[in-house]
Amino acid sequence: LAKTTQPISMDSYEGQEVNITCSHNNIATNDYITWYQQFPSQGPRFIIQGYKTKVTNEVASLFIPADRKSSTLSLPRVSLSDTAVYYCLVGPMDSSYKLIFGSGTRLLVRP
Amino acid sequence: GAGVSQSPRYKVAKRGQDVALRCDPISGHVSLFWYQQALGQGPEFLTYFQNEAQLDKSGLPSDRFFAERPEGSVSTLKIQRTQQEDSAVYLCASSRDRGSADTQYFGPGTRLTVL
Numbered sequence: 261l262a263k264t265t266q267p268i269s270m271d272s273y274e275g276q277e278v279n280i281t282c283s284h285n286n287i288a289t290n291d292y293i294t295w296y297q298q299f300p301s302q303g304p305r306f307i308i309q310g311y312k313t314k315v316t317n318e319v320a321s322l323f324i325p326a327d328r329k330s331s332t333l334s335l336p337r338v339s340l341s342d343t344a345v346y347y348c349l350v351g352p353m354d355s356s357y358k359l360i361f362g363s364g365t366r367l368l369v370r371p
Numbered sequence: 372g373a374g375v376s377q378s379p380r381y382k383v384a385k386r387g388q389d390v391a392l393r394c395d396p397i398s399g400h401v402s403l404f405w406y407q408q409a410l411g412q413g414p415e416f417l418t419y420f421q422n423e424a425q426l427d428k429s430g431l432p433s434d435r436f437f438a439e440r441p442e443g444s445v446s447t448l449k450i451q452r453t454q455q456e457d458s459a460v461y462l463c464a465s466s467r468d469r470g471s472a473d474t475q476y477f478g479p480g481t482r483l484t485v486l
Contacts (some may be wrong), residue, residue: 303375303462303477304414347413357402358427359464359475361413 264348269366278335280365282348285329293324293331296347298364304347308333335367343369373397375478377463383484384453392448392481396465403446404475405438406462414462420446453485 265283272278284293292311296304308315310322310331321334335342345364376395384390396403402421406414407430417430422443431438435454440446450457460482464475 302479303464305477306474357404357419358416358430359404359406359414361415363411364413 264350264362266346266348266362266365268363269368271368271370272338273370274339275337278338278342278367278369280333280335280346280348280367281330282333283330284348284350287328287350288352290352291328291350292353293322293328294349294351294359295320295322295333296349296359296361298345298347299343304361307346338367338369340369340371343367375463375465375476377461377478377481379481380479381482381484383486385486386453386455388453389449389451390453390483392450392461392483394446394448394463394465394478396444396446396463397467397476398444400465400467400476401443402466402468402475403440404464404466405446405448406464407432408460408462408480410459417448417461450483453483455485458483458485 294309295307298304315322323332347364405417408414419427420440435451437449460480462480464477
């Protein structure tokens with residue numbers, strides 16, 4: 261499975277847009293990009309998933325350039341409750357059932 | 372209905388004791404996964420069930436770890452002769468269908484502390 265690299269931590273303020281970039285240089289043709297969010301004392305929660313270009317849902321947007329070697333999770337107008345660890349995962353949807361988590365990005369949103 | 376539930380939420384064991392951690396997946400979910408999460412790290416895969424069949428146990432760190440899902444619903448992760456390095460949060464996840472084509476829903480985890 262492709263290895264991912266993302267910043268260890270990020271700081272932001274309420275109301276700002278936060279962009280977390282993940283590098284996955286060895287992504288394979290059949291790999292998808294998935295982001296999970298984890299609050300303290302909770303299990304990870306699925307945020308968004310995409311293959312190419314842009315995906316948007318009620319929580320976030322995911323931008324994937326044409327070469328797919330990186331992706332950016334965009335959180336619009338963050339609030340204090342968005343403070344969490346964000347994980348970028350890369351893997352094939354059809355055959356891989358083991359989620360491979362890295363260390364994630366610890367986002368701190370300040371008032 | 373409700374999401375994935377796990378019990379107990381916290382467990383303290385003395386080194387050498389056996390522990391059993393329970394997972395109640397979302398009703399009707401075929402797939403069930405166990406992960407181990409050390410402090411400050413992302414979860415690491417332990418084992419995978421499809422209904423009652425344990426299809427992958429490659430992530431279990433030693434033969435002291437054993438998991439079962441006898442009726443294809445509730446699962447139990449058992450750790451025998453616990454060691455301090457077993458201290459971690461143990462997460463259970465379930466998904467509706469086979470494989471990763473469907474989202475995995477995680478429970479809150481069981482925090483195991485081995486003294």
